[in-house]
Amino acid sequence: MRLSNLADYAVVTMCAAARHCGFARVSAAVLAEETGLPAPTVQKLVSQLSRAGLLNSTRGAGGGIKLARPAAAITLADIVEAVEGPIALTACVEQERPECALGERCRVRPHWALVNEVLRGALADIPLTQLARVPEEMKLEA
Amino acid sequence: MRLSNLADYAVVTMCAAARHCGFARVSAAVLAEETGLPAPTVQKLVSQLSRAGLLNSTRGAGGGIKLARPAAAITLADIVEAVEGPIALTACVEQERPECALGERCRVRPHWALVNEVLRGALADIPLTQLARVPEEMKLEA
DNA sequence: TGCAAATCGGAACGAATTGATCCGATTATG
DNA sequence: CATAATCGGATCAATTCGTTCCGATTTGCA
Numbered sequence: 605m606r607l608s609n610l611a612d613y614a615v616v617t618m619c620a621a622a623r624h625c626g627f628a629r630v631s632a633a634v635l636a637e638e639t640g641l642p643a644p645t646v647q648k649l650v651s652q653l654s655r656a657g658l659l660n661s662t663r664g665a666g667g668g669i670k671l672a673r674p675a676a677a678i679t680l681a682d683i684v685e686a687v688e689g690p691i692a693l694t695a696c697v698e699q700e701r702p703e704c705a706l707g708e709r710c711r712v713r714p715h716w717a718l719v720n721e722v723l724r725g726a727l728a729d730i731p732l733t734q735l736a737r738v739p740e741e742m743k744l745e746a
Numbered sequence: 747m748r749l750s751n752l753a754d755y756a757v758v759t760m761c762a763a764a765r766h767c768g769f770a771r772v773s774a775a776v777l778a779e780e781t782g783l784p785a786p787t788v789q790k791l792v793s794q795l796s797r798a799g800l801l802n803s804t805r806g807a808g809g810g811i812k813l814a815r816p817a818a819a820i821t822l823a824d825i826v827e828a829v830e831g832p833i834a835l836t837a838c839v840e841q842e843r844p845e846c847a848l849g850e851r852c853r854v855r856p857h858w859a860l861v862n863e864v865l866r867g868a869l870a871d872i873p874l875t876q877l878a879r880v881p882e883e884m885k886l887e888a
Numbered sequence: 889t890g891c892a893a894a895t896c897g898g899a900a901c902g903a904a905t906t907g908a909t910c911c912g913a914t915t916a917t918g
Numbered sequence: 919c920a921t922a923a924t925c926g927g928a929t930c931a932a933t934t935c936g937t938t939c940c941g942a943t944t945t946g947c948a
Binding site: 750786790804807809 | 905907913914916917918
């Protein structure tokens with residue numbers, strides 16, 4: 605029931621990347637420095653996020669990564685699924701392949717599917733723009 | 747983001763126990779046989795569920811376990827929390843102790859708290875009675 | 889055109905949590 | 919009072935997670 609640390613870090617990394625949206629490409633090392641996360645970990649996350657189609661990576665000198673889509677079109681659900689795979693609380697609701705020993709007789713599965721949909725909906729309702737927005741309190745205390 | 751297998755088994759076990767509610771106490775071995783789960787696993791689950799106050803266990807010959815409360819007063823959230831501890835997607839929202847390095851400056855945490863509350867609400871809305879109820883389709887195919 | 893620097897991508901290692909199993913402590917019964 | 923059956927805690931293996939490292943690829947400059 606706990607989100608993996610990688611997924612948590614991925615959200616922070618995407619937030620940092622969103623702040624550079626529109627500017628030149630950013631290297632993974634810069635994002636690591638800004639977020640305070642270990643550089644190798646950020647590299648691994650960038651790889652996964654690129655494969656998932658959330659980031660566009662350019663190799664070579666002067667390369668780096670940038671958002672593949674506008675920040676408004678990226679949601680928390682996208683980021684979590686990119687790192688952890690499909691959102692599935694139980695094995696029952698995963699990719700329509702019920703591996704439960706009870707099979708179709710399981711009375712609990714329909715309820716799990718409902719809870720799963722509620723959770724996914726809550727994550728899909730939060731766009732990256734909302735996460736990257738700086739609250740007013742932070743501006744005041746700065 | 748995945749529920750542990752123990753929690754899944756706990757739900758099945760509680761469902762089986764609810765079917766015996768009102769009758770004599772049931773032993774963990776019987777529940778294991780009915781659910782098809784390994785007997786030692788069911789024993790461990792019964793211990794945890796008893797400590798959490800969801801089951802009342804009686805030792806000695808002829809002992810066993812029974813629901814500590816009416817099935818209508820037990821929700822999915824209760825069972826999950828009994829096995830996995832407090833429902834917390836991230837370490838930020840756990841027991842009001844933010845261990846995040848960013849501390850109060852984290853802009854993501856309020857959103858996690860919201861998602862966490864939505865998830866908990868979805869689990870708390872499903873009572874054990876609803877899980878243990880046998881659908882009409884099952885009666886027909888039997 | 890060739891070299892060099894900087895980047896991403898995948899693979900390998902170590903650690904932690906989870907899951908299953910076993911044995912001892914406890915208690916009502918005959 | 920002895921017995922038998924039960925729960926409770928402790929121990930051990932396995933899978934997954936998290937971190938780290940090294941190689942392949944590409945662009946920029948001389």
